[in-house]
Amino acid sequence: MLNGKKVLLGVSGGIAAYKAIALTSKLTQAGANVKVVMTKSATEFVTPLSFQAISRNEVYIDTFDEKDPNKIAHIDLADWPDFILLAPATANLIGRIANGLADDMLTTIMLATEAPVYIAPAMNVHMYQHPAVKRNMQTLDNWGYHFIEPGEGYLACGYVGKGRLEEPEQIVRLLEQQFQSRQHLTGKKILISAGPTREAIDPVRFFTNHSSGKMGYALAEEASKEGAQVYLVSGPTSLETPKHVNRFDVVTAEEMFQQMNRLYGEMDIVISAAAVADYRPVEFHQQKLKKQPNNLSIELERTRDILEYLGGQKQDQYLVGFAAESQHLIEYGKEKITKKNLDAIVINDISRIDIGFQSDQNEVTFLTKDGKENHINQNSKNEIAKQILLFIDQELRKD
Incomplete structure (x- = not known):
């Protein structure tokens, strides 16, 4: 891949x-063309000559070392790659990138590139847990950067914990999985619903729910990155439309049904991630309901079950539903697969305040x-979306 x-x-x-x-060697053995950019601090630990010998390419360190007068080196390098891999990424490098600094060759390239970026952090366990580092990583995650989680074990500083750079073989394996997934979604048409619906009571008030639409939008964004032609039917949200995604805005459950049904027949994959209202008011009041001294009924x-x-x-179509449950998660999930004739369902626990809505x-x-359970541990919604799409791709290839 x-x-x-x-x-x-x-x-x-x-x-x-x-x-x-070793990572440079593994990437080269996998057929990749690798160019290395080192920070000056990195040269205190390893020599540029080592990377040059393995990659068979020049190694870049100094922003002002312009060898070719026909090119601006950091712009040329920013435009060149299919993707950028930062490994190891220290707390300092992550912080500089997250704050938009461009004080050396590598960070200058990072501001100029539009290529996908993969970050493999490596640092002391306490540094990795520091609020500033967490904030910086969250910022980069929000920008669409991809993280390769560090491993746990004995660290060079003597501590034992999370912060060790993932092994080169595993990094290459994860990258290959990313490109394998993208190859198989190319040309697929995917329909995704996202966000809440609103059911009006009067011109002022409506029933809705806590859905932000973030999970559905993450699925749309990642599916588009992986080569799919994506159609997003969205309830009311404040989220920006992901690049290259066809978005259709709706408000009510009935509007969402009509739009989903209109597009459904042309799709290869359909993911229903929206939190659709199960009920709506029987009567819509044309004028604002005035406050009454007694209770209001x-x-x-019932709305239509889309x-x-x-x-x-x-x-x-390969049809995937979402189930937001607070108890008996797997049991209720299996019931919905059978009742609604689904190929798969994604179940999340809404009783936890640290995830979900x-x-x-x-x-x-x-x-x-067929009863297979694939658990995806807590992570950003974009990373969760990537794993969901990978599982869907694997199921489609089985058929």
């Missing part, structure tokens, strides 16, 4: 820099119709 890929490897100044030499009626309807109309984090279980 990495054969022929152009990889810009950024190496910063930590003891784990010695692993970057509003009669509600997912169940799509399941009944399913032909060749409004949060940037989630933790889910991807449950298939």
